[in-house]
Amino acid sequence: MATIGENLQQVKARLAGVRGVILLAVSKGQPVESIRAAAVAGQKAFGENYVQEAIEKMNLLRGNGNELSWHLIGPLQSNKTRVVAERFDWVQTVASEKIARRLSEQRPASLAPLNVLIQVNVSGEPTKSGVAPGGVNSLSKSIKNLKGIRLRGLMAIPEPGADRARYRSVKALYDSLKADYEFDTLSLGMSDDMDVAIAEGSTMVRIGTAIFGARKTHKSAA
Ligand SMILES: *Cc1c(COP(=O)(O)O)cnc(C)c1O
Numbered sequence: 001m002a003t004i005g006e007n008l009q010q011v012k013a014r015l016a017g018v019r020g021v022i023l024l025a026v027s028k029g030q031p032v033e034s035i036r037a038a039a040v041a042g043q044k045a046f047g048e049n050y051v052q053e054a055i056e057k058m059n060l061l062r063g064n065g066n067e068l069s070w071h072l073i074g075p076l077q078s079n080k081t082r083v084v085a086e087r088f089d090w091v092q093t094v095a096s097e098k099i100a101r102r103l104s105e106q107r108p109a110s111l112a113p114l115n116v117l118i119q120v121n122v123s124g125e126p127t128k129s130g131v132a133p134g135g136v137n138s139l140s141k142s143i144k145n146l147k148g149i150r151l152r153g154l155m156a157i158p159e160p161g162a163d164r165a166r167y168r169s170v171k172a173l174y175d176s177l178k179a180d181y182e183f184d185t186l187s188l189g190m191s192d193d194m195d196v197a198i199a200e201g202s203t204m205v206r207i208g209t210a211i212f213g214a215r216k217t218h219k220s221a222a
Contacts, residue, residue: 004041005037005040005041007210007213008025008042008211010210014194014195014198018198020203021198023045024046024207025207026211027046027212030215036061039061048070048073054070055083069089071090071091071092072088072090072092073092075093076094078098078099078102085106086107090114091117092119093117095131095139096131097143100116100143100149101146103116104147104148109148114148114150117185117187120133121133123157123158123162133169136173140177151181152183153183153185153203158170167196186201186203187206188200188205190207191209
């Protein structure tokens with residue numbers, strides 16, 4: 001079986017030469033030993049879906065000299081914003097002004113602004129999280145000047161098997177807002193669709209299973 005370091009090299013090879021696409025390693029459901037192995041192999045940015053699981057891992061990994069950065073890529077409820085504002089570096093799933101305002105107010109002044117992405121519901125499925133494409137401009141406008149957070153762009157999760165038009169529409173939306181809001185990040189693409197996402201203009205891919213293998217658990221041992 002390939003090691004995490006070897007998997008990382010393979011994923012990076014697929015990104016090589018394409019306009020500096022950033023690799024986020026999605027470590028949800030993976031033990032801290034796997035995160036350590038990836039960090040030793042040079043990976044510093046990690047994505048987690050569940051706040052509690054992420055905080056437990058951050059605490060276990062703290063103080064071993066790794067300068068890791070943490071992205072929340074799962075839904076965020078308002079009762080969890082404080083700990084997220086205090087512990088994460090990025091939140092990719094902002095979908096309301098209310099959540100953005102709480103993060104803004106709760107981000108400690110001693111820390112750099114929290115980087116945020118607006119999650120766009122591109123599939124149009126009502127059960128999916130995110131803002132409808134038509135609502136992204138007005139949400140961007142209302143949160144772009146909030147202190148303590150820095151709006152960096154958009155995140156989307158096209159449904160499995162989505163055709164290229166879906167990716168293109170997200171990219172077109174991103175491009176249409178990029179100048180107004182100084183966007184520099186389009187988070188698009190996972191293990192199964194990273195190549196198409198990159199081809200269509202993603203600037204950050206979120207890769208779990210292609211690096212770590214199948215997830216062990218959905219939550220860390222509680
Ligand atoms: C789990 C997850 C990923 C990673 O998915 P893989 O298929 O394991 O690469 C990426 N983005 C989000 C939002 C996720 O929940």
